[in-house]
Amino acid sequence: MAKPAFEFLPNAGDEQEGLGDAGIETFRDAPYGSCAREAGQNSRDANLDNDKPVRITFDVLSIPAKEIPSIDTLSSVIDSCFEQVSSEKERDFFDNARLTINKPNLSILRIADFNTKGLLGPPSTRHSPFNALLKGSGVSIKDSETSGGSFGIGKNASFAVSDLQTVLYSTIYQCEEDESLKFAAQGKVKLISHSDLKGEQYKATGYWGGESFQAVTEKYSVPEWMQRDSRGTSIFSLGFRYANDWAERMASSLLTNFFAAVHDKTMVFEVDSGKININSNTIENMLSDESMLKAAEASGARSGLEFARELYRCIVSANASVTILDVPGLGRMRVRILVDKGLPRRIGFIRNGMLITDNLRYFDRPLARFQNSRDFVAVVEPIDDAASKLLKSLENPAHDAFSAERINDGAKRSVAVKALRKLGDLLRETIKDVTGIQSQSSVVLDELGEYFTGEGRGGESSSSTGENDPENYRYSARRKNNKERAGGNGEAGEGQQNGGGNGGRSRTQERGKGKGQGDGKKESFGRDTLIDLKDVRNRIETSKSNGTLRRVFFSADVSGEVKLDISAVGLNSSVNLVVSSVDIGVVSGGGVIVDVSNGQRCSILVSFDEPYEGPIEVRASYAERREVSE
Amino acid sequence: MRLSDFTKFPHPVLSPFTGDFLSGEFSVDFDVSENLKTGSLFLRHNIVLTHPDVAYLVASGQAVVGCLVKCSDTYYNELRLLSYPDGNVDFVPGSLLNKVSLRPIVWLSTELQRWSPEALHSEFSVPVFMGLGDVIAIGAESEISVGQAKLASIESIFELNNSSEVEEGEVRVDLEGDRISILVSPTVFSVIELLRQREMAVVLNSIYLPAVMEVLDRLQVDHSYDEWRWFVPFMEKCRAKGIAHESGVSILEGAQKLLELPALKLDEVIKE
Numbered sequence: 066m067a068k069p070a071f072e073f074l075p076n077a078g079d080e081q082e083g084l085g086d087a088g089i090e091t092f093r094d095a096p097y098g099s100c101a102r103e104a105g106q107n108s109r110d111a112n113l114d115n116d117k118p119v120r121i122t123f124d125v126l127s128i129p130a131k132e133i134p135s136i137d138t139l140s141s142v143i144d145s146c147f148e149q150v151s152s153e154k155e156r157d158f159f160d161n162a163r164l165t166i167n168k169p170n171l172s173i174l175r176i177a178d179f180n181t182k183g184l185l186g187p188p189s190t191r192h193s194p195f196n197a198l199l200k201g202s203g204v205s206i207k208d209s210e211t212s213g214g215s216f217g218i219g220k221n222a223s224f225a226v227s228d229l230q231t232v233l234y235s236t237i238y239q240c241e242e243d244e245s246l247k248f249a250a251q252g253k254v255k256l257i258s259h260s261d262l263k264g265e266q267y268k269a270t271g272y273w274g275g276e277s278f279q280a281v282t283e284k285y286s287v288p289e290w291m292q293r294d295s296r297g298t299s300i301f302s303l304g305f306r307y308a309n310d311w312a313e314r315m316a317s318s319l320l321t322n323f324f325a326a327v328h329d330k331t332m333v334f335e336v337d338s339g340k341i342n343i344n345s346n347t348i349e350n351m352l353s354d355e356s357m358l359k360a361a362e363a364s365g366a367r368s369g370l371e372f373a374r375e376l377y378r379c380i381v382s383a384n385a386s387v388t389i390l391d392v393p394g395l396g397r398m399r400v401r402i403l404v405d406k407g408l409p410r411r412i413g414f415i416r417n418g419m420l421i422t423d424n425l426r427y428f429d430r431p432l433a434r435f436q437n438s439r440d441f442v443a444v445v446e447p448i449d450d451a452a453s454k455l456l457k458s459l460e461n462p463a464h465d466a467f468s469a470e471r472i473n474d475g476a477k478r479s480v481a482v483k484a485l486r487k488l489g490d491l492l493r494e495t496i497k498d499v500t501g502i503q504s505q506s507s508v509v510l511d512e513l514g515e516y517f518t519g520e521g522r523g524g525e526s527s528s529s530t531g532e533n534d535p536e537n538y539r540y541s542a543r544r545k546n547n548k549e550r551a552g553g554n555g556e557a558g559e560g561q562q563n564g565g566g567n568g569g570r571s572r573t574q575e576r577g578k579g580k581g582q583g584d585g586k587k588e589s590f591g592r593d594t595l596i597d598l599k600d601v602r603n604r605i606e607t608s609k610s611n612g613t614l615r616r617v618f619f620s621a622d623v624s625g626e627v628k629l630d631i632s633a634v635g636l637n638s639s640v641n642l643v644v645s646s647v648d649i650g651v652v653s654g655g656g657v658i659v660d661v662s663n664g665q666r667c668s669i670l671v672s673f674d675e676p677y678e679g680p681i682e683v684r685a686s687y688a689e690r691r692e693v694s695e
Numbered sequence: 696m697r698l699s700d701f702t703k704f705p706h707p708v709l710s711p712f713t714g715d716f717l718s719g720e721f722s723v724d725f726d727v728s729e730n731l732k733t734g735s736l737f738l739r740h741n742i743v744l745t746h747p748d749v750a751y752l753v754a755s756g757q758a759v760v761g762c763l764v765k766c767s768d769t770y771y772n773e774l775r776l777l778s779y780p781d782g783n784v785d786f787v788p789g790s791l792l793n794k795v796s797l798r799p800i801v802w803l804s805t806e807l808q809r810w811s812p813e814a815l816h817s818e819f820s821v822p823v824f825m826g827l828g829d830v831i832a833i834g835a836e837s838e839i840s841v842g843q844a845k846l847a848s849i850e851s852i853f854e855l856n857n858s859s860e861v862e863e864g865e866v867r868v869d870l871e872g873d874r875i876s877i878l879v880s881p882t883v884f885s886v887i888e889l890l891r892q893r894e895m896a897v898v899l900n901s902i903y904l905p906a907v908m909e910v911l912d913r914l915q916v917d918h919s920y921d922e923w924r925w926f927v928p929f930m931e932k933c934r935a936k937g938i939a940h941e942s943g944v945s946i947l948e949g950a951q952k953l954l955e956l957p958a959l960k961l962d963e964v965i966k967e
Contacts, residue, residue, distance in 0.1 A: 118756075333756050344756030349778030383787045384735055406892065439892040506857045508888065509874070511732065512895060513903060514851035516954055517932050536732055542725035542797060542837040600714050602818050605705045615705060618818045634702050668818075680704040680830075 069281050070135035071254065073142065073271035082258040082269035084155050088221030089230065089255065091463070095364050096225040097311055098318030100176075103219035104300065105323050106419060106464065108178035109332060111194075113296060118344075120179040123315055123336045125305055127170045132288050133303070135273065139231065139254065140166045142271065146259045155257060165228045165304040173290075174226055174305040181297045183238030188249045188280035195280065198234065199251050199272070218462040229304035230255045233273055235291045236298040246296065250287045251280040252303075312337035313360030319343055320351055321366060321373045325446070326418025328380055352377055373420060375442040376413040379403040386499050389448070390491045394484030396452025400492065401444045402499045406536075408440040412492060415446040416456050419464065427468040428482060430489025438500035445492065455481060511536070596623055596685040605678055606670065614672050617683060624663045626688035630656040631671070634680045642681065645674040658688045698763065698798065698833065707812065707819050709749050709801075709832040717814040719746025721832040723762065723777065723799040727839050734788035736841060741781045742799070748812035749801065749832055753779050757805045758831060763798040766791045766841070791841040799834035803827055852925035853877065853903070857884040866902060868909040873924040877906045896960035904957055907950040914940045 092099035105121060112119050130136050143166055147159035165171070184195040192201075198220055223232045233252035240247045252273030260266050272278045284292050293299055308314070316336045320343060326332040327348045334343040343351055351357055352374040361370040379385050385403040392398055412432050414421045424432050435441075447453040459467040459481060467485065472478040599620040606614045621627060632639035643655040648670040650659030661667055700712045707715040711722075721744050728737040742760055744750045752758035760777045762784070769792050775784050777799065809822035825831065854874040861867055861880045869876040879887060879902075890898045910929070913920075918940070920926045933940065938949040951957065 335755075339755070342754050342756065345776075346753055346756055346759060346779040349782040350780055378783075382785050383790075384785055437889060439889070508855050509851050510853040510855055510877075510891075510903075511851050512891070512899075513853040517852050517928050536730060538729045538731060540727050540839075542727060542738075542839045544722075544724075545796075545836045545838055601703050602713070602715065602816065603703050603705050604819055604823075634698070678705060680702045682699075682701055682703065 067276060068134045069250070069252075069274050069286060071138040071142065071252075071271055071273050072278060073254070073259075073267035074278070076258050076266040076268040079266055080258060080268065083151065084158055084230075084257055086221065086224075086230075086255050086269075088218050089224045091218060092222040092225040095318070095366065096222070096306065097308070097314035098321075098364050098366060100174075100222040100226045100302070101315035101318040102322045102464075103222040104176045104178075105319055105332065105334070106219065108181050108298070109323075109326060109418065111178070111181035111183065111298070112331070113180050113182050115331075117180045118330050118333045119181055120333050120335070122175075122177045122179075122339075123312070123334070124175050124177075124338055125307065125311070126173045126175055126290060126301075128173055128288075128290055130166070130169060130171050132290070133171060134288065136166065136171075139229070139271075139273075142254075142256065142259065142261075142267075143229070145261055146256050149257070149259050151257075162229050162304065171303060172305040172307050174223075174302040174311075175290075175299055176223070176302075177293075177299040178297045179295060183296045184234065184236040184249065184298050185238045186236075186240070186247060186249050186280075188251060188282070195234075195236065195238075195249055195251075199253055199280070219464075223300050223302050224255055226306050227302040227304050228306050231273070231303040233291060233301040233303065234298065235287060235293055235301075237293045237296045239296065247282065248284040248293070249280045249282050250274065250291055252301075310356075310360050310363065312341055313356050314364050316341045316343060316351070317357045317361040317364070317366065317370050320348065320357060321361070321369045322419050324348060324352065324373050324377045325380065325415045325420065325444075328377065329418065331418055349377065349381075372409060372411065372413065372423070375408055375411075376415075376420065376444050379413075379442045379444045388495050388499075390488070390495065392452070392484055392488045392491060394480050395455055395488055396447060396449045398452055398488065399446055399448045400495055402441055402496060403443075404439050404441045404500050406440050408442040410435045410438060410441055412443040412445055412496075414456075414467070415444060416453060416460070421456075421460060421464055422466050425467060425485055425489045427466065427470070428485040428489060430486055430492075432489060432492060435493075435496060435500070438496060441496065441500045443492070443496060455484065459485070594687055596621055596627055596687065598683060598685050601683050603681060603683075613676055613678060614670055615681075616668060616670050617681075618666065618668050619683065619685075620664060620666050621661045621685060622663055623687075624661060626658055627661050627685045628653065628656050628658050628688045629669075630684045630686075631673075632682050632684070633677055634682060639682055642677055643674045644671050646672045653688075698800070698830075700833075700836075702833075704830060706823055706825055706829055706831075707815055708830060709746050711835055712833065715816050715819065716746055716812070717816060719749065719814060720744070721746070721749065721799070721801065722834045723760075723797075723837070725797055725837050725839065727841075729841065730788075736786045736788075736791055738784045738786075738797075739781070740777050740784065742777065742779055744780070744801075744832070746812070746814070746832075748810075752803070752807075752831070753801060757803065757807075758801050759804050760799065760801050763800065764791070764795065765798075766793070766795045768792045768794070771795075793840060793842060795839050795841055797837040797839065799832075799837075800830055801832035802830045852928055853906075855879065855884065855887060857881050866905065868906050868913075870910065870913060870920050870923065870925075875906070875910060875925050875929070877902065894964055896957070896963050899954060899957040899960060904950050904954055907953055908946045911938070911940070911946040911949045915942055915944065915946070 101123065108119050108121050143159055143162045147163060150156045150159055184198060186193050186195045188195040188199070190196055224230045231252065231254045233250065235248070235250035237246050237248050254271040254273065256269050256271070258267065258269050274280050281287055291299065291301065316334070319334050323332050327343055328345055330345050335341070352370070358367055358370060361367040379401050382403050385401045388400045390398045390400060411423045413423055447456055456467060459469060459471055461468060461471065469478045469481045469485065472481055599622065600618070602618040604616050606616050617631070631642045631644065633642050641655060644652050644657050646652065647657050650657050650669065657669060657671060659667065659669060709716050709719055709721045723743070724741045726739040728739065744753060749758070753760055760779050761774045762777050763774055765772050769790055771790050777784065803825055804827070806827045807825040810825050811821040815821060852874050854876050856876050856878050858878045859881060861878050863880045863882055865880065867878040869878055887898055887902060932953060933949070936952045938952060
């Protein structure tokens with residue numbers, strides 16, 4: 066197969082095409098943020114396994130120009146375009162493009178998604194997602210009517226960050242016919258209409274790929290940096306418009322738009338080789354991160370990020386009230402409202418994990434002023450497909466407003482207007498109920514307390530800014546003293562573990578908590594005297610003949626025969642495990658009697674009479690004390 | 696499952712109690728904020744996680760940090776997720792009271808087939824298999840005592856009363872009670888209630904300042920209020936601020952001293 070090459074469409078009609086591509090221009094104001102947002106939305110729509118998050122990485126590669134097949138062709142086209150510019154804007158663009166493409170290394174922004182279906186092909190089939198992305202115009206291909214992006218105008222955002230207005234794509238998708246995994250790659254260039262040295266006329270649009278504007282379908286026909294090993298899509302913006310804070314700008318946009326999807330663990334992002342990780346663990350911190358706020362400010366989007374932070378707070382707060390609205394003609398909507406001083410008194414509409422807008426102004430319901438409300442923030446989102454589907458049909462291409470004018474059918478438009486107005490009315494009522502001042506006949510004016518009391522209260526009540534804050538009382542938690550040295554016996558703890566742990570349960574006798582265990586001292590436990598074990602450790606060892614075994618390590622500060630009792634950590638109390646065999650010592654009464662030397666490390670291989678792979682507690686007592694009668 | 700300082704897992708756990716890792720620390724510092732008005736409680740946390748491999752698992756989302764919150768007085772017993780490396784957790788008013796224990800843990804949200812963390816104790820042979828949900832770090836338990844806000848609170852000597860006997864727009868001050876009562880009509884009462892939530896500086900200057908002036912004015916001619924509870928703290932504060940109760944002394948000046956120059960707070964109103 067011939068090497069992939071750049072090739073421009075013939076311009077038989079001698080059409081004049083300039084640089085002002087409406088699709089790209091849409092994203093010029095905030096190219097980094099727009100690029101991140103659109104990529105996020107398209108990848109989210111292609112989710113493969115709903116139980117796992119879609120992972121999207123944003124990295125800048127530095128690739129030697131010689132490793133980009135047919136780069137000389139593109140360079141020559143850019144030279145031709147430079148000679149044929151018709152405005153200063155075009156001259157500036159191509160001047161910069163020539164500088165960019167003549168560098169020995171080219172900066173390339175790579176956006177790659179994982180746990181996605183990839184760009185479904187075949188690439189040459191009309192209306193396949195691959196075809197819609199590369200060759201569709203005004204075409205919307207979607208997997209679900211409730212999904213987010215659909216390779217509409219948003220696909221142009223990747224061009225807005227390319228100083229060559231050149232974007233390449235590679236994907237691995239599953240073939241519908243035989244379920245085999247297929248590879249496809251192709252690129253697209255958007256310059257100006259031009260003629261070559263021979264005087265042949267070409268359109269502004271060119272493609273990178275196989276002959277006759279076809280995609281490359283052999284993985285090894287594309288450079289290594291374009292290849293993929295797993296299903297998903299990679300987007301490469303050639304001649305990436307590098308800015309020192311590109312990563313923060315993209316990350317702040319992802320945070321602003323996808324905080325809900327990140328919170329519900331359906332999306333994670335890694336930016337700049339994993340230097341910025343956005344996942345459910347880190348999102349709260351990232352939403353307040355100074356570098357993110359600064360980058361958002363540089364993009365004119367700081368207030369958006371701050372609003373997202375308050376909306377996130379509403380989503381996770383235990384103090385938020387939740388109301389389900391059944392809106393005629395729309396469907397079911399969930400409204401979460403958090404009331405607290407300083408909140409912006411705004412509503413965030415979220416759909417498909419993405420923040421869309423804070424108003425319904427195109428439905429004459431601006432929801433902008435809440436005169437009689439306490440400070441609040443509210444999150445509104447559809448919770449059934451009907452509501453999600455209708456809201457999607459009302460969403461504008463920039464995904465930042467709802468408008469019924471997007472519906473062509475007059476009757477449907479009328480229903481939508483009525484439904485959204487009703488939603489606006491119900492929201493006002495709900496917010497009034499939750500945030501309105503409760504009627505009382507008398508209130509104590511706590512705020513005046515600070516002016517008419519002694520000095521005793523000062524210093525303990527302060528806000529996070531360090532200013533006096535009579536409404537909040539602040540103090541620090543006290544960390545409990547560690548009575549135990551690493552690995553020893555001691556006072557039984559009180560916590561419960563819900564996070565995980567292996568299962569497994571052995572035959573047991575419930576044993577109550579021993580009185581006075583611990584502190585590293587020898588104390589009474591039942592009729593035995595406990596010995597302090599040091600540095601207790603255990604691991605599972607599997608043997609083909611004996612099944613699951615466990616090796617237990619410990620040290621003791623005594624010498625002689627000791628009895629070890631091993632218990633499983635039960636739900637409420639310890640549960641004895643019955644030892645069935647050991648490699649050292651003897652089995653006795655469900656435990657082990659073993660000879661130990663003061664300070665010497667012991668290692669015993671034990672098996673239990675029933676399989677158990679969970680955590681244990683080990684207790685030791687003097688073996689001879691077993692003979693003492695009660 | 697119970698979890699104590701003495702629980703021994705059959706896999707490495709980063710903890711001050713295990714010694715499974717030769718270096719690295721996991722601990723969480725908690726700061727508490729109790730709201731005096733609503734009783735709601737905020738925990739601000741800061742996670743210290745210095746083992747690079749465990750920290751990587753958390754930062755990349757392969758492990759999760761949480762905190763077992765247990766309160767025996769309210770039977771609250773829940774695992775709350777903690778944002779990494781810091782963040783806030785809030786609680787519904789009344790859900791926690793008196794002694795509350797906080798036990799931080801980290802567990803895996805993905806399976807690790809062949810994990811080879813650095814500084815692992817030699818008694819574990821690497822690579823180790825770690826299953827989904829396995830606890831990989833346990834921090835020392837912390838304790839808080841919830842309800843301190845009420846103890847710290849000093850009762851105010853002022854109250855706002857809704858009175859149908861007061862004409863619309865009028866403000867009156869009644870000193871015949873344990874608290875100094877500011878009386879307003881129902882409509883004005885609602886407005887003040889709202890402003891107290893949103894623009895306290897406006898209320899301070901438009902309602903409280905003249906009310907305090909009224910109290911000072913009356914005290915210049917009448918000291919017969921000493922039977923009421925508000926009297927002693929009010930007079931003590933006046934003494935501390937050097938405010939005399941004599942005719943001719945500016946009550947505006949006195950009220951401004953008591954309310955610590957309330958006009959200074961007006962700039963909050965015009966700030967965004």
